[in-house]
Amino acid sequence: VRRLFPQEDSAMTKTLEELARLVEGKIEGDKEIKISGVANLEKAAEGEISFLGGEKLKEQALKSQASALVISDKIETFPKPVIKVSNPRLAFAKIMEVFAPQIAPPLGVHPSAILSEEVSLSKDVSIGPNVFIGRGAQIGERVTLQANVYIGEEVRIGSDTLIYPNVTIRERTVIGQKVIIHPGVVIGADGFGFVKEGDKHYKIPQIGKVIIEDEVEIGANCCIDRGTLDATIIGRGTKLDNLVQVGHNVIIGENSIIVGQVGISGSVKIGERVTLAGQAGISDHLTIGRDTIIGGGAGVTKDVPPNSFYSGYPAGPHREQKRIQAIIHQLPKLWEWYRGQAEK
Template sequence: MPWTAAQIAAHLQGEVAGNPDIELTGFAPAKAAKTGDLTFAENDEYFEAARQSAASAILVAADYPAGDKTLIKVKNARVAFARVLPLFFPERRPPAGVHPTAVVAAGAQVDATAAVGPYCVVAAGAIIGPGTILESHVHVGEGARVGADCRLFPHVTLYPGVQLGQRVRVHAGTVIGSDGFGYVMDEGKHLKVPQIGTVIIHDDVEIGANVTIDRGALGPTVIGRGTKIDNLVQIAHNVTIGEHCIIVAQVGIAGSTSLGNYVVLAGQVGIAGHLKIGNQVTVAAQSGVMHDIPDGQKWLGSPAQPDRQTKRQLIAITQLPDLIRRVRELEQKLEKMGEGAEAQRASDPAP
């Protein structure tokens, strides 16, 4: 569907410099753009590339001259980029209804506006909210609840009792509500501690592919509103994650740890159990966190420490080879001085 520059500007609360009636039929990066495409530029380098491209219009944040291109000026080009893409690439929605191959148990509730895809299973007592989409082979366990306008991609598994809020997206292969890793030693064997809690996912959470979120041992494991979780993340039992956190790929969070709001865990961060990570904390990639972290701090390293402290240590490590060389040189000088003093004593006449 074509959009005029004026329509796009109105959608983004921006303004047009140039031809407001030009029709735009697609969105592409500058290198691949063709006539009719909109592209975007968030800095001078990108703008120069966009200006020289075949694109018909450019989405910009700065006060660039229009020249032969129509500009759509906005407060933040990257935010506008995210908001304009759905106009040109709307997400496919299957028709409402239950596919003939799906199994919906008696007593399950599926809203008439929901879509349940091929070979899905919706167990007894489960609730599927309005506008929600279950793609193929999704399993929703007994008593699980999925709110309005959620989307569960193929092969997602929700164990019994799991609760999803509204507008939650869960990507392929993710398992929510599997047993927490809880055992006690009994007579030389590992005795399983029954995991009888659940998982609560609040509104506007997005969970990547092949993520595993364990159910609580007693109470719930909780993921706060607006949090985004990347692929291949492991979240253990009774973890609590606050609102609007970013959890990047291959992070592992051990049991009963709590994260505040707006926490960022970069790739492959590991966090030990029973810790408290404050609000607006950032942990750098591949860090191993063994201690509580107060609000607002940045930590890195393994074991992780405040970033300035770790950076000083890393700088000191890079200086070690030179320090070792200098110490050896001093040792050699001292040895020579000692040999010289010994020779001098040997040559002195006896008293």
């Protein structure tokens, strides 16, 4: 695909000055240049705007056919019309929204949808084909439920939430406002709780619920289990990548980032602004302190203090892990040296 969101409609053409006002940036160059779309540096054409995220791509940016660029205000000069900002990636994301407006869903309830008794629908909702809404569920204003969504009994969904196809939200789950849930997500399945009864595993009833706070985004095919007695909670502004498993009674603090294929065992408490990189695994009943980073593929088996960077398996402070790895890579040479000394 050569372009991202090209626009032929003149209503979507903006001057560089208009875009600069949107992102509160400073213009250098022709402020009257017409911009009708966005693209990456390599594929951009005349009439489109791109962005320079760092010095490494400066040569590519110089060769780009883009009519203008969004760049860092730390770059002193650039031989193209530019908008200078402190955070080019953020500014470009806001510009992308101008040229890629959300498609408005059809309002109302599709004839094939099934609504149980005592369902409450607020105004301007969009209920798609084959949606099921259980008894006593409450759907807020401007909520979109796309095809084949299942909403269990007494679920509450806040306003301006978007739920993509084939999502299952089980009974008593609470979803906040402006939440985005991608296809295939399951929220509120039973937690993995069993107790030994002789040679068998006796299922522990999972009677808690799940609370998803405002402005959370949940990637495709994530699973968030309900609490055993209390609630599993995903804090405000937290973002989950695809294929994340959140066990029962987990509490994730606000504005955290959980990357793909992370597994979080039951009763883990994660602080605010924590990043769990891809395929990290967290053992049960641990606490991860706020503002912490857990590296990709790490296996966390002990509590992690706030403001830490842990990696490896078993996970430890990243600097220590790097020293350990450096020593491990020297072991073959040390072994050869040892053998040579023994032969003497």
